[in-house]
Amino acid sequence: MRNFFLYVSFLISFVGNSQGTYQLAVLKYNGGGDYYANPTALPNLVSFCNANLATNISKDVPYVEVGSQDLFLYPFIHMTGHGNVVFSPTEIENLRTYLLGGGFLHIDDNYGMNEFIRVELKKVFPNNELVELPFNHPVFHQKFDFNGLPKIHEHDGKRPQAFGIIVEGRLVCMYTYETDLSDGWENAQVHGDSEEKRKQALQMGANILMYAFLGI
Numbered sequence: 001m002r003n004f005f006l007y008v009s010f011l012i013s014f015v016g017n018s019q020g021t022y023q024l025a026v027l028k029y030n031g032g033g034d035y036y037a038n039p040t041a042l043p044n045l046v047s048f049c050n051a052n053l054a055t056n057i058s059k060d061v062p063y064v065e066v067g068s069q070d071l072f073l074y075p076f077i078h079m080t081g082h083g084n085v086v087f088s089p090t091e092i093e094n095l096r097t098y099l100l101g102g103g104f105l106h107i108d109d110n111y112g113m114n115e116f117i118r119v120e121l122k123k124v125f126p127n128n129e130l131v132e133l134p135f136n137h138p139v140f141h142q143k144f145d146f147n148g149l150p151k152i153h154e155h156d157g158k159r160p161q162a163f164g165i166i167v168e169g170r171l172v173c174m175y176t177y178e179t180d181l182s183d184g185w186e187n188a189q190v191h192g193d194s195e196e197k198r199k200q201a202l203q204m205g206a207n208i209l210m211y212a213f214l215g216i
Contacts, residue, residue: 022056024209025071027079027105028063031086035063035079037110041185042078048185048202049209053143066091071098076212077105080182082112087120096124099165099172104212107175108182111155121165121173130163130175137162139174142207142214150200152193153180170215174208181205 026042028035046057064070064077067090071077077098087095099105107117121130133139139162140146149160160179164171183191184201193201 023058023060023062023074024076024078025062025064025074027077028065029079029081029085029087029091030066031084031116033081033083033085033113033116034110035081037081038182038186038190040187040190041080041182044187045185045202045205045209049206053206053210055209067094069094071095071103072101075103076209077103078182079105079107079117080110080113082110083116085113085116085120087123092120092123099124100167103172105173106208106212107173108180109175109177110180110182111153114177117175121175125165125167128165128167130165133162133164133171133174139171139207139211140204142210144203144207146200146204146207149176149179149181150184150197150204151179152184152197152201153191155180171211174212 024042024046026035042061043059046059046061049055050057050059064074066087071094095105107113109117118130135148140148149162151160155178158178161177163175163177165173165175181201181204184193184198185205188195188198
């Protein structure tokens, strides 16, 4: 029953509050990793989506703690960072309930998070593996057409990969690895990326948002 009411709350958030907007949020986690990395990333993605997808998302992007009930106010949560991630048992339960109830989590490894986030996600969904999303997955073919993830920054010569946790046929969490999408969303002067790279990153981010909300 709780899932039903959570779905309704997300629907209300999607349609809009009294200002006609809804919000996205950045996940604040413990363990020492820099959850606050890329502060201009999600606001810039919001602006891009409002301009190119006719969305009406608030440009105010708060941080929300993993164990907070405020998590349920936001239909889409973004997570990034370079280092350690630790979820407490209470946070694990809260995040699992959020995702099973209709929420969506996008994680972008900003280089150095991979070995830690995989362990914590396994605690959240011990019976569901992170699986690589194939190039024909709908997330790559929303408004913008991609043949897999774009490569924004180079680190170890590895190819960019998109992984997902799928529960009862629904993608509840998407993990982007070796791409640095959220670096590409940042203000141009932060990383000095070309306009083409920034465009690719923002377009792929828009696809993820579209898929998260529409599920098709």
